[in-house]
Amino acid sequence: MKITRISALALSLAAAPVFASDLDLSLTNDSVKGQVNFFGTQDELQLGAGYTYHEGSRHIGNVDFHAQGRTALGNLPTTAGIGLRGIAWDDDQVDGGAVGLGGFATLNIPDVPGLSFTGALHYAPSILSFGDSDDMTSVELRGSYRVIRNAEVFAGYRYLNTELDFRGSPDINLDEGVMAGMKIFF
Numbered sequence: 001m002k003i004t005r006i007s008a009l010a011l012s013l014a015a016a017p018v019f020a021s022d023l024d025l026s027l028t029n030d031s032v033k034g035q036v037n038f039f040g041t042q043d044e045l046q047l048g049a050g051y052t053y054h055e056g057s058r059h060i061g062n063v064d065f066h067a068q069g070r071t072a073l074g075n076l077p078t079t080a081g082i083g084l085r086g087i088a089w090d091d092d093q094v095d096g097g098a099v100g101l102g103g104f105a106t107l108n109i110p111d112v113p114g115l116s117f118t119g120a121l122h123y124a125p126s127i128l129s130f131g132d133s134d135d136m137t138s139v140e141l142r143g144s145y146r147v148i149r150n151a152e153v154f155a156g157y158r159y160l161n162t163e164l165d166f167r168g169s170p171d172i173n174l175d176e177g178v179m180a181g182m183k184i185f186f
Contacts, residue, residue, distance in 0.1 A: 026181030096131030098124030114146035
């Protein structure tokens with residue numbers, strides 16, 4: 001079963017340039033994540049899919065759908081999106097998921113070409129959660145620098161938390177930590 005998952009991930013990463021706009025790979029101390037976005041920042045819609053493997057056999061998948069556009073915050077050119085992030089997760093004894101409402105914004109710094117900052121927040125209350133999840137919060141913050149025309153490196157913080165649907169159960173952090181990675185544009 002483990003070989004099948006690794007083979008499927010390798011195949012999907014190899015096929016990404018055929019149908020994707022960008023491929024995002026990131027690491028924390030306990031996890032690795034791959035994200036494929038299908039449309040560029042100039043398009044009015046964004047569709048993406050990702051997979052995270054967290055140490056200890058936790059598997060997390062996500063599908064994103066956002067309306068996006070260009071705007072400005074102050075004098076900073078910004079790409080912003082509002083929409084949905086569907087997250088499903090599986091651990092040894094429990095599993096669940098949710099459809100979070102939220103969005104993202106990427107601010108470009110004109111005085112330093114190539115430098116940008118991105119923030120994303122999605123929240124799912126219990127009505128939009130399923131399985132063993134009672135609610136879910138997803139936050140990601142990153143600073144990026146485009147080193148060449150079609151690639152950038154980034155560092156930031158990722159937080160994915162859910163409350164379990166069992167009476168008296170604490171929240172669990174499905175994925176949390178300082179991250180580093182790279183994004184390749186096609």
